[in-house]
Amino acid sequence: MTSILTPVLTDNWGDERAWTLASYEARGGYDALKKALTMAPDDIISAVKDSGLRGRGGAGFPTGMKWSFIPQDNPKPKYLVVNADESEPGTCKDIPLMMASPHTLVEGVIISSFAIRGNKAFIYIRGEVLHVIRRVQAAVAEAYAAGHLGTNIHGSGYDLDIVVHAGAGAYICGEETALLEGLEGRRGQPRLRPPFPAVAGLYASPTVINNVESIASVPSIVGNGAEWFASMGTEKSKGFGIFSLSGHVNRPGQYEAPLGITLRELVDLAGGIRAGHQLKFWTPGGSSTPLLTAEHLDLPLDFEGMAGAGTMLGTRALQLFDETVCVVRAVLRWTEFYKHESCGKCTPCREGTWWLVQTLAALEKGQGSESDLDLLLDQCDNILGRSFCALGDGATSPITSSIKHFRDEYLAHLTHGGCPFDASRSTAWAGLEAMA
Known part of the structure; x- marks a missing residue:
């Protein structure tokens, strides 16, 4: 291997x-x-x-x-x-x-x-x-x-x-x-x-x-x-790159490999997902790229393969999360980061990221209704392509992709009146803090 x-x-x-x-x-x-x-x-x-x-x-x-x-x-x-x-x-x-x-x-x-x-x-x-x-x-x-x-x-x-x-x-x-x-x-x-x-x-x-x-x-x-x-890589994505694996793998670190390698191969190199757990979701290129799930383990990690899956290769920052992590909480943490780091120059990003945090925070606490998911998507639509630079676009990526893949988990927060992962809060937070 x-x-x-x-x-x-x-x-x-x-x-x-x-x-x-x-x-x-x-x-x-x-x-x-x-x-x-x-x-x-x-x-x-x-x-x-x-x-x-x-x-x-x-x-x-x-x-x-x-x-x-x-x-x-x-x-x-x-x-x-x-x-x-x-x-x-x-x-x-x-x-x-x-x-x-x-x-x-x-x-x-x-x-x-x-x-x-x-x-x-x-x-x-x-x-x-x-x-x-x-x-x-x-x-x-x-x-x-x-x-x-x-x-x-x-x-x-x-x-x-x-x-x-x-x-x-x-x-x-x-x-x-x-x-x-x-x-x-x-x-x-x-x-x-x-x-x-x-x-x-x-x-x-x-x-x-x-x-x-x-x-x-x-x-x-x-x-x-x-x-x-x-001679390395794929037809349109040539050469090698450093893939950064972090999160719930046994050997996180830097793995330099040809573009086009799959996440499954990289996870094997990293000693697999931690014992007793399964991969739930992951980012192919940092938190500003739309997240993927275990169903995408065998996609080639190159520019074209990721674009075909509706995401981006980005910086090849592969953050891997197992089933103990609440996707809503993870997305909220990322969105808080983008709100804090917005330079404030343009209205869609400055105001939009603030409203994204408010809506997400309420959902994470089990407050609101299913229509708030459509509100979130509408807020993202008003930011995407309308901000001065790509920061606003990046802030929307984890939200829209997580709703696409984990809509039921968002709804579970409303059903439970809060985060259903609270029973394993310490484990989930430990995983997120390690990647903050």
Whole structure:
């Protein structure tokens, strides 16, 4: 079963002091950079295109295509911004990647910046993870000292500086234009588009914004070739990815495997669902993706497979809940998060998430009537597609999907005059707290 795994980004995580330059270079680290510096920037972009790499931050947009949107005839500076503001409930792949092997990201940043002809790059890290910020800063300092960064890198004539920026701890800054606002010193709120960041992004200059895992995958593509990367995964979802399993599995953690693997295979790798219990529901890509049930165990975990099931692959944050967990309470917890994290810029999200919490909280207490489920769906309909950014859309996903799959459980709250899971409250809360 372990032959299913494809450790690339995670291959060195178990090495002694894997985060240091010496350990990284002992495994061939920065060899891909030296190769890239002998290539034409456009050839690197073509290789990333040919590899089929798609954004690993949720949307799945082709990475090489995003790079090619940068207008090279624009005289302004070109910037690369790495979105390391990992804040989605259940998502935990970028932070361990930066902790275990920050040089993988740093090398990816240098190659990617060279490809788009940028001379300054920013790594925007969530402010609460101070230990990660310090580790990435140390890796950047090591890279400068070794000549991988700075002026005339390895005699190529190419210059690059990297800034590690600590964010202000707002979930909304995971939205790329709100992240740019934060980098420029303003309140993190999404921008109106167009213009898009590729044309007028950071400091009104052409900007590429990519997720940590997307950029960290670039050195392996340059080093091993586009065909090597494209040989893994499925026809339209190429390559490998880090799948984060949390919740009621025996061995939660990070599992790097080709896209298209099934949840059943991943659960087997994780030692199965905890003894004496059964899988009830799960999220394929964090709490903002529509949840699925045990009936979907054998669906391929790729962009097309998840879209066909009415959900999204997202960040591959697989939160697994067994039958002891109340789905209404879980959805309420997630909705409270989105209400709290709404930036308040647009009315549908600011007011809508507040009303979603009020309605859900009443239902969880057994108050109201069956018509409140239709009210919930109507509230979601008034938010979906009408909010300024995707935060509002994400807030509706667990609600609409849970009513679709577990309508009877919502009604049971009304029948019992409260949560029917109260008898096992401590167990259910323990499971939810572990994933909060």
